[in-house]
Amino acid sequence: MSEEMRDAVRGVAKHFPTAIVSGRCRDKVFNFVKLNELYYAGSHGMDIKGPTVQSNNVEASAEAVHFQAGSEFLPVIEEVTKQTSTTRLSSSSANTLLLVIENFVVVSAMHGTPVLFHGTRSQHAAKTNLMYESRVVQVYRTLTSKMEPIPGAKVEHNKFCLSVHFRCVQEEEWESLNQEVRSVLKEYPDLKLTHGRKVLEIRPSIKWDKGKALEFLIKSLGYAGRSDVFPIYIGDDRTDEDAFKVLRNMGQGIGILVSKYPKETAASYSLREPAEVKEFLRKLVKHSQCDVATEII
């Protein structure tokens, strides 16, 4: 990230709670952005952490938010439950999965749909998290060796997710690369394949994405349904569409697509490139006394 963009983001975070939501893992995003005053949602929103320092004028109590949704799945949970005598924190239904937990949020997933509760830290949920992470490492190793003979293919490990990049692969090879990835994933029915820009994304088959992460942040910070809160989500990736849809469905705030070309999108506005995003963020700060952000778009 350029120093200028970092300055612009820092400026926004002084006035508004600000989050970076990414397909990359949280640590990677933090090392890239290097701002302690932000929320970070890595691995497509499966790993969320609040600011480690508080920005001026930001009313939200941030330090309690640390959430990981990628932990999951009934068989794993049951295995762990057998190994430990710990009582489940959530409902006793056999279809209820205890996901992760750090600090204050307890998450369970009924039939794969995460539900949020307030609670305390759970040791055995943390264990399932580790088990899940090691499974992703296993797939990472398999895919890395399968992709080795394909010039230009690259597998990226993003903690709870994997990215298989084919931007530098000859177009004639794309189909066989795709087939190879699918054949590996057949062995892992609890992982799913989605598409980004010249990248295949491998993620847990739970109903969690950038949109759910955005919704989680808005709700857990107490901003949902408030007429004095106007969330703005800016993104350039296909996976950002989930977040644009959430804002549309909530009827609160706007999505802004970053693209040089017209595209089908659930965003309400667009900016052409990162330089325009930087300018927009600067104007947002300058006009932070305005009632409605669209005045400056």
Ligand SMILES: O=P(O)(O)OC[C@H]1O[C@H](O[C@H]2O[C@H](CO)[C@@H](O)[C@H](O)[C@H]2O)[C@H](O)[C@@H](O)[C@@H]1O
């Ligand atoms: O969720 P985002 O923060 O928008 O990240 C999406 C993906 O970003 C990275 O891939 C992107 O950059 C690659 C070059 O560095 C490019 O080849 C690819 O087309 C872009 O999507 C990252 O490497 C992926 O893991 C992210 O999912």
